[in-house]
Amino acid sequence: MAVFEIYSLPALYRYKSSVWSKASFYVLAVLVLTFIPPLLIAYRSQGFWITTNTYQEQPDVTYKKQLLIVAELANPGEYFAWSTYANFNNLLQGNLRVPQVSSFELDNNRDGLNDQLSLNISVPLTSSEQVVSVHLLVIFDYKLYRMSTFEMESMVYVSQSSALGGAGAKVTGDLGLYQRVPLYHRGTDIRFNTPIIDSTSTFASSYDLFTILKNYSQRNITTRLENSYSVWSPGRLPTEPFVLQLDVFYPTEVITYQPGFWELIKWGWVQYATILLLFLWVFKRINRTVFEGNVFNTVVQQPKVKIIKGL
Structure with a gap:
């Protein structure tokens, strides 16, 4: 065998x-x-x-119905402004110009998260007024959930100008996250969930654009308008308003965190x-x-x- x-x-x-x-x-x-x-x-x-690692997540972004707009006219020193903050509007006096504002957010893929903000601001002008530059601050509520529960008040800043008076401007871009420090890997993180604009203040310095942008830039985590494109429309008719159109998309972000x-x-x-x-x-x-x-x-x-x- x-x-x-x-x-x-x-x-x-x-x-x-x-x-x-x-x-x-x-x-x-x-x-x-x-x-x-x-x-x-x-x-x-x-x-x-590994001191840091990354993951992808689409943020939960909501437009807070808060904004501040400042427009400069062709005549030196002349401007108008408006905001959703009553104290700032009271300080403007004769430079206050109330626009017509419409906005809506879209959830294109129906996943429960907003994907886009469309904002339209129509400012009435006299026949002799010509807008040569416009500055806009738009405030958002920004949240992340996958690792730590992160929440902050964020914003985008839009600035458009031209040597010629315009009928309006169109701007589109992505709400991009900028990090100087990684996020936590767990827990609740509300370090930056503080008001960008102090709406309770009655001092003009609290609403100065440069001061607001400077203080905001000192945060370690911010948002800004990225991948942006804009068109300035010249030749406004005397009876037409100045129209600013803004489309902001909320893309999936690469988040840096501390393991x-x-x-x-x-x-x-x-x-x-x-x-x-x-x-x-x-x-x-x-x-x-x-x-x-x-x-x-x-x-x-x-x-x-x-x-x-x-x-």
Whole structure:
């Protein structure tokens, strides 16, 4: 009857020695050289710990029905302005010009998140007035949920100008997230959920455009209009208003965040284990050569051979 090999096990040879022998010190040195250098190599290769990581998420953005508009006229020093803040409008006095404002947000893919804001501002003018520049601040509520629950009040700034008086301007772009620091990986983050414009203030300096933009730019996380395109329309008819059209899209963002402890460990272990496997393979070959060649005096315990009868 023919016999086939259906399973095999390696023979185990045991090499024994005293604690203070050369063989013991050799094994200790091999252990150190096997496990420590891979750790040093992984650490020095700029890839052991990850300080930041990224993920993609579409933000939950809502237009807060808050804005501030300032338009400069062709005559030097003349301007008009309006906002949704009563205290600012009171400060304007004769420079207040109330526009007609319409807005709507669209959820194009019906996922429960807004995808776009369309804003139309129509400002009445006299026949002799010519708008040469316009500045607009639009306020949003910006939220993220996938990692930490992040919420802030954000804005976009739109500025258009021309040497010639215009009938209006059309602007389109993406609401882009700008980060100087990573977000947290969990918890609630409301560090930047503070009013951009202090609507309770009765001082004109609180509504100065440069002051607002300067304070906003000092935040570590902001939004701004990116991938933007604009068209200035010249030649306004005397009876027509100045019309500013703004379309802002809310795209999916690449969010930078600070990894948690277990993510750090998982990433570090992958880097370490990859190099460790190579060292284990090399020193396994070296140890076999050393002990099978009797480089050190050791007691060899050979495996017992069992003979199974009946075949």
